[in-house]
Amino acid sequence: MDETTSYPPIEPSNFDLIVVGTGLPEAILAAAASAAGKSVLHLDPNPSYGSHYASLPLQEFTSYIESQSSQSSSNLPIPQSDMDSSITRVPLTTRPLYSCVEITSRSSEPLEQSRKFNIDLSGPRVLLCADAMIDLILKSEVNQYMEFKSIDGSFMGDGEGNLENVPDSRSAIFKDRKLSFTEKNQLMRFFKLVQGHLEAAAAADGGESSQSKSISEQDLESPFVEFLSKTGLSPKLKSIVLYAIAMADYDQENGDAYRSVLKTKDGIDRLALYHSSVGRFPNAPGAMIYPIYGQGELPQAFCRRAAVKGCIYVLRMPVNSLLMDKASGSYKGVCLASEQELFSQKLILAPSFVVQSPPPHSSPDARDFGLRNTTEKLARSICISKHSLKLDVANCLAFFPPRSLFPEQVTAIHVLQLSSNVAVCPSGMFLTYLSAICEDDVQGKKLLHAAINVLFHVPVSGSSGNNNSAEDQSETGDAKPALLWSVLYTQELAKFQDVLDNIICTPMPDGSPYYHDLLGATEKIFQELYSGEEFFPKSTSSEEVGAGQELED
């Protein structure tokens, strides 16, 4: 409702930390630093919270993604400050994170209800109930700002687009109707084996011996897929464990040797996390939950938490340049679009920002915070339909394991369908997110198109023949939902810049359907910035204890 120009100047002009961008890692860091007593200023050039982790109405989503996919050419000469000649201004520009945006609109209906959508920029992503992210949500008390809904189920897709239930727990195995008796026994025995190993490991940690048998060290270091073969799981069960439960991205059997092969110990860790997620919250029978109104609620909640702890928020405020010490090249502060100069000890930048001509004295031991620095990209897609992929299922996760759609499919494709009961689309519509790791745009598009083509009825443009297929579904029960609107795009995964003196870039939205790695990378940044400070100390009093809250200042 207001233009940047009407903002009063920001006060004070000195901070411990300035954060630019309100994506989830930036929001968590702002909240963590504020909780640690640092003075923090949090800026975003956009009018809304969330940066690359936002959930946006359909119209805003398309304009955001288009604006972030073209090079913004701001080669305006930066006026140097004549106030202080010891400081030089270094331009701060943005690089496009998205490419090859392909929007297909087959019906005007979704756009007519644009505001009823909350579309995630970094979907598909859900919260595993036992994930460290949930622990952080509780510990930092942002849980009081949010509500969640359970994901109803998890499915494995095949080349025809059939979705079969993933038997992810003992009770699910028991209830499964597609598994043979032998398979049920195999899987049950495997889960027991893992359970026994975990109990033995826990007992060993506590200095006790256990009846349970642990898995040998040699097996733990071997590829998970070999271990699964050794335990006698059928190919179908191996696929389920590898791709639907342990979330391996790459083909574990036919892949190139240098590709990431999941080790048994990591596979078992992921399995353990998944299993402890099932039933952690009584109202969420499955392993996963999703925030009502979309993932974009998370950065908003952490920003609110930061604000409560004193962090100052200014949206719609671009940073034009960084202030660097001429002699040492070290970071001093920022210059805003409003021409105001602000100073801080440290600076955190969202991954889309690029410091032009980094100063000569950049830290020689530049570190990468946990994310693989490769040429991998991530193909993402969002599809809107009027029918569910699976009858009577509102919100679900699905996977296409490598080679399930075509022989050269080297990576797994993740799928998340959401309904209006999580307030992300108008009632009667469904949002489906897809993602796959790929080498380039062409491969990414091929992967996602293959999945879309088996999941949806994709009307061929120009043909007026089969327009009623969406309506047919209710009668036949197995027709595929017609695709009303879709977008495909490729997102960069690699970090562009490493750490400069007192300037840190946050991680890109990764290809995982969970928050685990992202949070790990974010916590590392906090420790790098403020070693010795606790990452969200447990506060002594909860905010919501009813009447009688203290206003502290």
Add this chain to the structure above:
Amino acid sequence: MATSGNKNMNAKLVLLGDVGAGKSSLVLRFVKGQFIEFQESTIGAAFFSQTVAVNDATVKFEIWDTAGQERYHSLAPMYYRGAAAAIIVYDITNQASFDRAKKWVQELQAQGNPNMVMALAGNKADLIDARKVAAEVIPLGTKLKYSSSNQDMSKIVVQDRKPEAQTYAEENGLFFMETSAKTALNVNDVFSEIAKRLPRLQPAQNPSGMVLMDRPAQTPATASCCS
């Protein structure tokens, strides 16, 4: 959002208004019966709850404060989501704060739930001599006691300016009261009036889910409603 179970309902209430209008002071007076003359800008708490009895029912208000995010117009959509009621606060001694209040109303109308109960509170009503925003044409409610000289002055004000606040509130579907967090004038009344006006059986506007709670032993998660 307002959710009811039997005769008890929960209602999210948000506060809006310019920095310094007295949002936190109003809440502090309502929740704790306190007033601090030189209240710092809001830091440290942003969430209060207080229960009000109306007739045969109770309304538990979950009051969200802006946490200072309104200073540079950076409130998140999360703030407005599911709010059953809002109090838009301005300072009667500051015309600009009243003009801004109108903008907050517009923003609420754009963001919020159409059934939202909205109250316009002209705060700092104790500072009669410094009044800049006229309340209404007819003498104010019995609870507002002006000294005779002040009454004269307020009449002059009324003739000079359009009677702003009351008319504006009526035209925009808000109810209006002048309040003073300092003297407690009308503070409880604003909240009671909101409680009375909340639709009793409001159909769930938005889907509601579960609230995560960190009490693994008995109630690891509780369903928050919904009837």
